[in-house]
Amino acid sequence: MAKIILTGDRPTGRLHVGHYVGSLKRRVELQNSGEFDEIYIMIADAQALTDNMDNPEKVRQNIIEVALDYLACGLDPEKSVLFIQSQIPQLCEMTFYYMDLVTVSRLQRNPTVKSEIQMRNFEASIPVGFFTYPISQAADITAFKATTVPVGEDQAPMIEQTREIVHKFNSIYGETLVTPDILLPDNKACLRLPGIDGKAKMSKSLGNCIYLSDSEEEIKKKIMSMFTDPNHLRVEDPGNVEGNPVFIYLDAFCRDEHFEKYLPDYKNLDELKAHYTRGGLGDVKVKRFLNNVLQDELRPIRERRQEFAKDIPAVYKILEEGSRKAEAKAAQTLAEMKRAMKINYFEDRELIEEQAKRFGGES
DSSP: OOEEEEEEEEEESSBHHIIIIIIIHHHHHHHHOOOEEEEEEOHHHHHGGGTTTTTTHHHHHHHHHHHHHHHTTTEEEEEEEEGGGGGGHHHHHHHHHHHSSSOOOHHHHHHHHHHHHHTTTTTTTTOHHTHHHHHHHHHEEEEETSEEEEOOOOHHHHHHHHHHHHHHHHHOOOOOSSSEEEEEEEEGGSOOOOTTTTSSSSSSSTTTOOOOTTOOHHHHHHHHOOOEEEEEESTTTTOOOOOOOHHHHHHHHHHHHHHHHHHHTTTTTTHHHHHHHOOOOOOOOOOOHHHHHHHHHHHHHHHHHHHHGGHHHHHHHHHHHHHHHHHHHHHHHHHHHHHHHHGGGGGOOHHHHHHHHHHHHHO
């Protein structure tokens, strides 16, 4: 069986470092590993419209922002198919069929759906499209016969729901769909990068993000304002590294060579943490180190983004060609589904001949 990846992002704005450590960086590594036969990276604009239906221009404008971030991070259209979800009509048809395989109560139990509904204050006014988001995501994954879905841990319930849909479809109609496996970040610090304000989730709406396209000054300003241990009031006070956003970011980004370059008093992060924990190390010094680390990581991404932004028509051309390839793949899967479901009426010569005989006419 071919090894295939499907993953993507909703175009709700520029991508931030949470996206980068949670999925983007890993996608590039997987793309370049040579282990996968096909890689599909989706800009999920149709899903973004489920809670932005009254503001389509926002979604429209953000398509190019996400595409630029993808290319800047190293996603290569020669190795990965970059496409726009709404341009693949087969996904809507597959979603419609999958709706018959999922109960309302099952969707209501989906932890990701519950938390997203609460975050958006939908309460009883939940758009049906948003509520059925896990079913749509199942269509996205299965349309490309994805064997592997690299996502953050918050998406695990969605992948589990996809696996349930695949199992039910195959048990009714025969082995047709591929069961996907989730691939979580291998760095535990990347499972959930908090916002700079210490809140559990980095979110555009909360204004607590560091964006991949932020300028050097913007990054520095955000890092120096980061939430740390509220009990670490003086340099000599013992500090807590657990749950401390500055150290969580260092877990995600810093390497031993960063110490040699920027903080030679310490050999590695363990030594820095030990000093902070026993006291005698100020937050400002740690934040300055984090700034140097993050600048090293984001500078080349920002510079590549600026280069791609010089030829926007070429970026749209990449998305157009990728969408064409993605549609061909999805059409093939949908045709197989319809054959399995016995709704491929016009290509089923056996059915036509059988019905012709039944009614005594010509076949």
